[in-house]
Amino acid sequence: MRCQRQTVQFRVFRGRSNRAAQTMEKPCILATIGHEGIYPCFTACIEKHFTVVSYKTFAQKREHFADKIQVIFVWGGAFKVDRSLLQSLPKLKAVVNGGVGVDHLDIPLINSFGVKVGNTPHVVDNATADIGMSLMLASARKIIQGDNFSRHRESKDLRESSLGNDVSGATLGIIGMGRIGYKVAKRAHGFDMKILYHNRNRRKEEEERAVGAVYCEKLEELLQKSDFVMVVVNLSPQTHKLIGAKELAMMKSSGTLINISRGLVVDQDALVDALQRKAIKAAALDVTYPEPLPRDHPLLSFPNVIVLPHMGTHTVETSQIMVERMVTNALAAVNGEQLPNEVKI
Incomplete structure (x- = not known):
């Protein structure tokens, strides 16, 4: 059916x-x-x-x-x-x-x-991994902005600000290499990405080799080296606001944060501040708190932020x-x- x-x-x-x-x-x-x-x-x-x-x-x-x-x-x-x-x-x-x-x-x-x-x-593993890749690609290649241009353009020329970034060859840092995180790594490997991951437990060497993933024992190392940081962890007392002001400050100024786990894993106030200060380049979120966000929430005002209404398994x-x-x-x-x-x- x-x-x-x-x-x-x-x-x-x-x-x-x-x-x-x-x-x-x-x-x-x-x-x-x-x-x-x-x-x-x-x-x-x-x-x-x-x-x-x-x-x-x-x-x-x-x-x-x-x-x-x-x-x-x-x-x-x-x-x-x-x-x-x-x-x-x-x-x-x-x-x-x-x-x-x-x-x-x-x-x-x-x-x-x-x-x-x-x-x-x-059941949800593949669909969630797919939405993670979708968010990364849409953010990197400015898909939303391109669609808006086609619908509401005031001229025929694309602005310099519409230039996106290559995903192929870039470094993806995956925080949480469970079932979904590993499926993300498989997909990213197909895009010839360099893959770093941070997890409570290191995966087997053969599993790492299969997707070309490199283990980062310290989260700091992953944040500093990644062009895209994707959060794929369960919400727990240990992961509540796992990504806050300190962690966002460790990311590259050209980095993009992607969250497909739970909204409360990321400190949204700290994220708004990082985006305002241009401490990071962009964010792509499938999850927030609350869900959906109020229409006047600051995150919805940034052209470099994609916010979905928790559509990972949709x-x-x-x-x-x-x-x-x-x-x-x-x-x-x-x-x-x-x-x-x-x-x-």
Whole structure:
């Protein structure tokens, strides 16, 4: 099934009709479909196994659904799984997140109710690596500026300021060489880039050779030598504002910062200051805090900054697989089995 090729009729339980009563034989999940939630075109595989109760319907008829919902699907920032919600769902068995990052979920709190947490790892790796390369190329070659020129040009001549930079032969520093970071390195290797990386643990020599990557034990070395610095780490207390004023000052004045991890990994105030002082050349961000940024945020005023609304996994293929993986985890939960992708702390 492909979102742009096929329209799926979405049925949300709303009343006590015979048809709805029949669907109630399936286990119930709480999810938001449509606005800020799962796109309706991906719901066929969910409805095959579950009755979907929208959060809006649940809020209106909480007493009716409280003892029926067994799984919560979390997709984006549709609603918050807090103590109040957990207390109202005595039959809840799992909270399943669409995506890898679960920093928005209070896992100890959820687990304290005897509820498991699942996510969809590995599914997002290629799409996220692709967006990292896309941001680097778009920033280096000034793709956005070129498109704006074509649409709104006041003359036929490109200005000197429209000159971009070659990616081939440049040095890419990858902070975080996990699964996604390594896939970024594979792609960059195909562009004949020089690759540096900093990670908690060094990769095997054969893995380094395969992509031509050189390990930097100290983050400072990577920052000083890289033309492009791409951040690909999980958000944790150790990585919160990992890139701040000190780190930005270590970068080349011709350097570009690319963040495809989590917004809070970069100190945005420090980034604004570095851009204003021209301490670095540019930035390309798939993630920010908050998401999306307010329209008057300083980062949106820079012509040398690209800001996306967290689109790293925003593809038809990846989203479909994510939903299918969520269903797999949910089925395991309602059947009393181990979640294939349980998140443990």
